[in-house]
Amino acid sequence: MTIIAAADGSALGNPGPAGWAWYIDPTSWRAGGWAHGTNNMGELTAVLDLLRSTRHRADEPLKVLCDSQYVINSVTKWMPGWKKKGWKKRDGKPVLNVEIMKALDEELAGRDVSFEWVKGHAGHELNEAADERARAMAAAYQSGMAADDLPAGPGFRDDAGYGTEAGDEEPDLFSAWASSDDLTADSAAGPAGSGDTTGSGDVPEHLVTEASSREATVLGCGNTAGGPGESLHPDLVCVDRRGATAAPESVLSIVEAAGCEPRELRVTALGAHAYHVSYRLEETSTVTRRSSVWVREDQHHDMGPWLLRYHQVTAEV
Incomplete structure (x- = not known):
């Protein structure tokens, strides 16, 4: 069965206090951030943490919904070329956020992961939920919230993502x-x-x-x-x-x-x-x-x- 999740990032000031989040449903989501970061760092890290959080279910397809063309193009188009060139761009300059890119490359190896672009701030339920949590984390870092009080979420529920595509019969208890x-x-x-x-x-x-x-x-x-x-x-x-x-x-x-x-x-x-x-x-x-x-x-x-x-x-x- 396909696991479907939205991933998003937020930065207040860009750069500034930053947050990231991935979201599957109200019981399965996670968020994090930094006191200083960029929006792109948040977007990429949301995908990276989602991959790590679902690593134990790597045999199942994962669909990631993103409103960032930068993330989708980086992972699906540009990353192989950057890797061949020693993580440098066509102009010879170092790839930005290279450590996150390398970690993404490692986590994606051998996995069935697809990316779908969704328009941000347009009412898409999963995207809005991820965006809200990423912004909340950025705001928490801006306010100096204690680490134990940060809205980090429950993480990945092991029964999240089970089921079937729409139209198929759902296995159930009764x-x-x-x-x-x-x-x-x-x-x-x-x-x-x-x-x-x-x-x-x-x-x-x-x-x-x-x-x-x-x-x-x-x-x-x-x-x-x-x-x-x-x-x-x-x-x-x-x-x-x-x-x-x-x-x-x-x-x-x-x-x-x-x-x-x-x-x-x-x-x-x-x-x-x-x-x-x-x-x-x-x-x-x-x-x-x-x-x-x-x-x-x-x-x-x-x-x-x-x-x-x-x-x-x-x-x-």
Whole structure:
């Protein structure tokens, strides 16, 4: 499957505080920068970091969307000639940004990488997202932001870029069972993921186990790689036990319940790319009923990861 990403750079003053970013989807992007750099440095470095970040998936085609003809021409037209001439241009002058160019040449070797020009600042969704993050990084360096606070992004999610091109059938969790009106399964006899499940519908046990493992991760008691925050949808709606919709900064504190395991777990397929899960949670000082909706979305012709879209906490009386 083809990984599709936009890469962009920004420099305030050019040269000046500079940033770069590549972007695949809201859960898979990265940004960096310098206190002093150029726009071209940012554009090239965005592509370089994207190549390095996807190196472990080098057997898959990569399509890079750029609004810089300089980057595209450098990589696809001029670089072979520069390399033959000892990294000098036709006029004998040294190639600008030569260290980045050499690194790009090394990373591109043996990979199936294509470049596509897109018009900048014209509403292209991926390009705008990369541009926004590159500019944010440049602004952060301009303001002297502490290194730990820089908006560097989550990096490449290992499940990013999977899926098929538009028009092909998408593999998913529940499509084989989506024709039923009430596809459910219960695990009332034990903790979620314990394997002690009794089915009240046709959802296979291994899918219930996957759903329970995901839920345990956001609760903070799972063993999956990555923190709870990586599984949250950017538009997550969270309702606390008072019935109030939580502010974005409070979501994790409401969802997390470290040390607790979901019981009486019930999974209901809502379609091919969405499901509902409800369960009982015995916390130290209270017992709550939890309800979650998880979704997968088409991220520019590739299916994204499962993300928590809705979560509600209700105190059990």
